Amino acid sequence: DLRTVYAFAREFHSKGPNIGKMLYGTAGFRTLHDKLEFIAFRMGILATLRSRTFSGQAIGVMITASHNPECDNGVKIIDPKGEMLEMSWEGIATDLVNVSDDKLESEVAKIIAQQKVDMNAQSNVFIGMDTRYHSPAMGRAVVNGVRALKGNLRDYGILTTPMLHYLVFSHNVKGAYGTPTEAGYVAKLVTAFKKLRGEKLENGNYKNFLLFDGANGVGSLKMFEFNRQLAGTLQCQVFNANGKINHNCGADYVKTSQRPPTGLPEHEPNTRCVSVDGDADRVVYFFIDSNGTFHLLDGDRIATLIADYLMDLVQKCGISLKLGIVQTAYANGASTDYIVDQLKIDVACAQTGVKHLHHKALEYDIGVYFEANGHGTVIFSEKTKAKLSVALNSTATSEERREALNKLLLTIDLINETVGDAISDMLLVETILHTKGWDLSDWLATYDDLPNLQQKVKVQDRNIFETTDAERICVKPEGLQDKINEIVKKYKRGRSFVRPSGTEDVVRVYAEAENADDVQLLAAEVSILVY
Numbered sequence: 001d002l003r004t005v006y007a008f009a010r011e012f013h014s015k016g017p018n019i020g021k022m023l024y025g026t027a028g029f030r031t032l033h034d035k036l037e038f039i040a041f042r043m044g045i046l047a048t049l050r051s052r053t054f055s056g057q058a059i060g061v062m063i064t065a066s067h068n069p070e071c072d073n074g075v076k077i078i079d080p081k082g083e084m085l086e087m088s089w090e091g092i093a094t095d096l097v098n099v100s101d102d103k104l105e106s107e108v109a110k111i112i113a114q115q116k117v118d119m120n121a122q123s124n125v126f127i128g129m130d131t132r133y134h135s136p137a138m139g140r141a142v143v144n145g146v147r148a149l150k151g152n153l154r155d156y157g158i159l160t161t162p163m164l165h166y167l168v169f170s171h172n173v174k175g176a177y178g179t180p181t182e183a184g185y186v187a188k189l190v191t192a193f194k195k196l197r198g199e200k201l202e203n204g205n206y207k208n209f210l211l212f213d214g215a216n217g218v219g220s221l222k223m224f225e226f227n228r229q230l231a232g233t234l235q236c237q238v239f240n241a242n243g244k245i246n247h248n249c250g251a252d253y254v255k256t257s258q259r260p261p262t263g264l265p266e267h268e269p270n271t272r273c274v275s276v277d278g279d280a281d282r283v284v285y286f287f288i289d290s291n292g293t294f295h296l297l298d299g300d301r302i303a304t305l306i307a308d309y310l311m312d313l314v315q316k317c318g319i320s321l322k323l324g325i326v327q328t329a330y331a332n333g334a335s336t337d338y339i340v341d342q343l344k345i346d347v348a349c350a351q352t353g354v355k356h357l358h359h360k361a362l363e364y365d366i367g368v369y370f371e372a373n374g375h376g377t378v379i380f381s382e383k384t385k386a387k388l389s390v391a392l393n394s395t396a397t398s399e400e401r402r403e404a405l406n407k408l409l410l411t412i413d414l415i416n417e418t419v420g421d422a423i424s425d426m427l428l429v430e431t432i433l434h435t436k437g438w439d440l441s442d443w444l445a446t447y448d449d450l451p452n453l454q455q456k457v458k459v460q461d462r463n464i465f466e467t468t469d470a471e472r473i474c475v476k477p478e479g480l481q482d483k484i485n486e487i488v489k490k491y492k493r494g495r496s497f498v499r500p501s502g503t504e505d506v507v508r509v510y511a512e513a514e515n516a517d518d519v520q521l522l523a524a525e526v527s528i529l530v531y
């Protein structure tokens with residue numbers, strides 16, 4: 001009886017007063033954890049309805065605030081193909097969350113009618129959560145939302161975000177993408193990794209050891225499991241495994257503050273280090289050289305490394321495929337120049353938020369997309385995969401080409417195509433560095449990053465800021481962009497843009513220029529304009 005559902009909602013998952021308008025943004029709903037339980041409940045309802053529109057295909061609900069501080073949490077929905085929630089349903093989610101408790105019933109009825117939801121259809125909701133102490137309470141609220149509509153659910157407990165994407169997709173395609181279990185996920189990646197590595201564990205400057213900063217989040221827990229399976233192949237020492245999530249550590253801290261995480265164990269200079277974020281969908285590399293200088297290798301760098309490697313393999317396969325890299329406005333200008341001038345690969349710019357990059361990457365046969373912060377992956381079109389297997393199965397294919405084809409297919413297996421995945425991306429980078437015989441300074445030598453800076457500016461209302469051209473131009477408030485242009489002109493190789501954050505109540509200011517002092521000035525001048 002639906003009446004009891006709404007009575008229950010009012011009693012246990014009441015919205016309560018003083019909740020401002022909430023938006024389903026680039027990362028779903030994200031805010032202080034104590035404002036989110038009613039949202040989690042409603043997202044349980046929404047996921048159940050959405051699953052019914054797909055005749056019971058699994059829909060995921062992930063509880064996490066990723067790289068945000070511990071006090072925040074969030075909830076986002078994963079679509080049947082393991083992708084982010086379709087944009088048209090973001091509005092539906094926003095409406096469902098913004099109605100009062102009294103209107104919840106009629107809002108649900110409206111969705112059922114408008115989306116023609118067959119309430120007798122099957123439904124399956126998969127739930128996962130990060131390690132935040134308030135995540136279990138939110139998970140229970142999702143469970144209650146699903147149960148309220150008599151849906152089926154699987155509560156997986158603690159998972160990385162990309163693992164849940166994998167579980168949803170592999171379940172829906174009946175295991176064609178891998179066994180739809182956590183063990184199946186680990187086995188898929190580890191098997192491909194081991195085959196690619198072969199017998200020789202070290203090669204040239206590549207040493208078989210790295211330090212793994214788990215951001216005190218789920219990435220560290222899962223890396224322990226990977227380590228059991230990787231034993232004897234890759235030596236990966238995990239640190240930051242059980243402190244406060246993202247606190248002075250993790251990929252976001254390392255990238256934005258451009259310094260090593262706290263908790264970094266004593267180590268030899270030039271040791272490969274890697275940082276993931278709180279839900280393990282982002283990864284960056286770094287090292288400290290023998291002078292004690294810190295060096296960062298971010299998402300731009302990872303994208304160029306991967307694209308270069310894949311281009312080479314594709315050429316060896318003797319197949320013509322269109323490969324492209326998708327970046328955002330935050331990509332370092334030097335990386336874009338390197339892609340165009342040296343790699344000679346097609347490059348596109350998309351709006352912040354991986355769903356936008358993913359969408360753009362679909363335009364290529366092989367689309368490599370990364371945000372500078374280390375969030376990204378590679379997607380291969382169905383046509384590409386079909387071409388590769390046809391070539392592999394043709395008797396006309398030479399042994400040399402066959403080897404390249406096998407290698408490319410194994411590489412595809414190592415990649416989590418559904419979404420950016422820190423552990424999968426890391427294993428791919430490890431594979432490439434091993435193949436090239438590179439240490440991190442070899443990789444760093446491919447191009448020099450322009451000094452850059454990101455600042456957060458607190459404003460009265462960030463929603464008055466509107467942008468266009470993949471966020472590179474600010475159209476509102478009127479006149480702001482002209483002033484930014486005037487300032488930028490003064491700095492050699494200067495570039496700066498401003499945009500409202502989708503996940504925090506701030507306006508972000510980005511600046512880059514040829515020298516570091518200029519960047520400080522440029523960022524400060526533009527920040528003052530925004531403030």
Ligand code: NG1
Pocket residue numbers: 026027066330352353354371373375500501502503504508
């Ligand atoms: P916002 O807060 O909209 O800038 C941040 C990241 C995005 C993306 C989302 C989702 C930057 C500059 N922004 O978005 O790239 O990762 O969080 O987690 O890194």
Ligand code: ZN
Pocket residue numbers: 066067161277278279280281282
């Ligand atoms: Zn994340």
